[in-house]
Amino acid sequence: MTATFTARGLTAIVLPLAALTGLAGAAPADDWTPTRSIEFIAPANPGGGWDTLVRTVSRVIQEEGLAERSFGAINVPGGGGAVAWAQIARDTGNPHKLFATSPPIILVPLAGTSRYDHTDFTPVARLITDYSIILVKADSPYEDLNELFEAIAENPSLSIGGGSAPGSMDHISMAGVAAAAGLDAASVNYIPFSGGGEAMTNLMGGHVAAVITGAGEASGQLGEGSGLRPLGVSSPERLGGVLADIPTYQEQGIDYTFDIWRGVMGTPDMPEEAVAYYEALFAEMLETDGWEAARDQLGWINAYQNSEEFGDFLDEQKEQFSTILGDLGLLGG
Incomplete structure (x- = not known):
C-alpha cells in the first residue's frame, strides 16, 4: 500500500x-x-x-x-x-x-x-x-510540521504520543497526516496514553517528541509561558480564540483535514x-x-x-x- x-x-x-x-x-x-x-x-x-x-x-x-x-x-x-x-x-x-x-x-x-x-x-x-492539533515542547527543534515529518523520515523511532488507543482516533489522525506528508502511515511510532492529559504530561517530561490531541482540550494549556509550541491543526481553516494563530496542515503544504x-x-x-x-x-x-x-x-x-x-x-x-x-x-x- x-x-x-x-x-x-x-x-x-x-x-x-x-x-x-x-x-x-x-x-x-x-x-x-x-x-x-x-x-x-x-x-x-x-x-x-x-x-x-x-x-x-x-x-x-x-x-x-x-x-x-x-x-x-x-x-x-x-x-x-x-x-x-x-x-x-x-x-x-x-x-x-x-x-x-x-x-x-x-x-x-x-x-x-x-x-x-x-x-x-x-x-x-x-x-x-473538534479538530486534531500537533504539539511539541517550546524548546523543540521542530518549528513546523514539515520539520517534524522530515525528522521522523530520518529517524522512524521518534515517538508521537496520543490520548487514545492504538488504531483509535489520535492514532488514525496522526497516520493520516503523516501519509499525506509522504511517510508510511503504518510506520509512525505512535505511543498511546490513557487520555490527552497523560499524553501532555509525557510530552513535557521529554518522553515523546510530539503529541497529537484534540484542539479543544489543548486550548486551555496554550498561550505565553505554556511551554508548548503548536505546529498545526487539522481544520480546513484557522480556528478562533487562543488557536487563531496556529496554521492548518494545508497552509503548510499537507493536504489533509481531520x-x-x-x-x-x-x-x-x-x-x-x-x-x-x-x-x-x-x-x-x-x-x-x-x-x-x-x-x-x-x-x-x-x-x-x-x-x-x-x-x-x-x-x-x-x-x-x-x-x-x-x-x-x-x-x-
Missing part, C-alpha cells in the same frame, strides 16, 4: 460540518424527567476530549438553569474507553446514565480491543466537531421518553450564550444531530473506518 493511497483513504473520513440540523425542530419532552442526578461519564482520565466535553456540558446546563437535576462528571479510564463501555453496557435501561463519545466508539471495537461497539448503546445526540465529532450516548435500551428529554435538553443548550462562549473558547463547531440522525451517522462511520483500519493493517479479527 502506498502512502498516496493511504492518505486518500484516510481523508475519506473527513466529516461534513453539519450545521444545526433539526435544532429548531427539537420539541420539549414532557413525558419524562430525571428523578435523580445524572451520571455523566468520561471514559478516560481527566484532561482529555471526553472529559472536556462532559465538564463543559455539565457546567453550561447548570449555569443556564436548563435542568432540575445535576449532571455529575465521572471519569472511568482504561482500554481507550473499553472499561467504561463494559460498565455502562451492564446498566441496561438506566435513564440516568450518559457518556461522552467520539470516533473511538467505532475505532476501538474495530481494532478488536472492545467487545462493545456503538450498536450496544443508545445514541442520544451529536453535539460538536474532524473529531463528539456527542452523547446512553445505556442499552434507554427508554424513548428519556432519549427525547435529553435530545431537547442538548438542543436547547446549544442555543445558550453560555454554550456559545465555551464553544468559541475551545474552538468547537456546533454539529447537532438528534438520536436517529446520530445513529445513522455512526453506522456510516463504521463502514468508513473499517476500510481505513484495513488499509493500515489494524483491523481486529
Whole structure:
C-alpha cells in the first residue's frame, strides 16, 4: 500500500460540518424527567476530549438553569474507553446514565480491543466537531510540521504520543497526516496514553517528541509561558480564540483535514421518553450564550444531530473506518 493511497483513504473520513440540523425542530419532552442526578461519564482520565466535553456540558446546563437535576462528571479510564463501555453496557435501561463519545466508539471495537461497539448503546445526540492539533515542547527543534515529518523520515523511532488507543482516533489522525506528508502511515511510532492529559504530561517530561490531541482540550494549556509550541491543526481553516494563530496542515503544504465529532450516548435500551428529554435538553443548550462562549473558547463547531440522525451517522462511520483500519493493517479479527 502506498502512502498516496493511504492518505486518500484516510481523508475519506473527513466529516461534513453539519450545521444545526433539526435544532429548531427539537420539541420539549414532557413525558419524562430525571428523578435523580445524572451520571455523566468520561471514559478516560481527566484532561482529555471526553472529559472536556462532559465538564463543559455539565457546567453550561447548570449555569443556564436548563435542568432540575445535576449532571455529575465521572471519569472511568482504561482500554481507550473499553472499561467504561463494559460498565455502562451492564446498566441496561438506566435513564440516568450518559457518556461522552467520539470516533473511538467505532475505532476501538474495530481494532478488536472492545467487545462493545456503538450498536450496544443508545445514541442520544451529536453535539460538536473538534479538530486534531500537533504539539511539541517550546524548546523543540521542530518549528513546523514539515520539520517534524522530515525528522521522523530520518529517524522512524521518534515517538508521537496520543490520548487514545492504538488504531483509535489520535492514532488514525496522526497516520493520516503523516501519509499525506509522504511517510508510511503504518510506520509512525505512535505511543498511546490513557487520555490527552497523560499524553501532555509525557510530552513535557521529554518522553515523546510530539503529541497529537484534540484542539479543544489543548486550548486551555496554550498561550505565553505554556511551554508548548503548536505546529498545526487539522481544520480546513484557522480556528478562533487562543488557536487563531496556529496554521492548518494545508497552509503548510499537507493536504489533509481531520474532524473529531463528539456527542452523547446512553445505556442499552434507554427508554424513548428519556432519549427525547435529553435530545431537547442538548438542543436547547446549544442555543445558550453560555454554550456559545465555551464553544468559541475551545474552538468547537456546533454539529447537532438528534438520536436517529446520530445513529445513522455512526453506522456510516463504521463502514468508513473499517476500510481505513484495513488499509493500515489494524483491523481486529
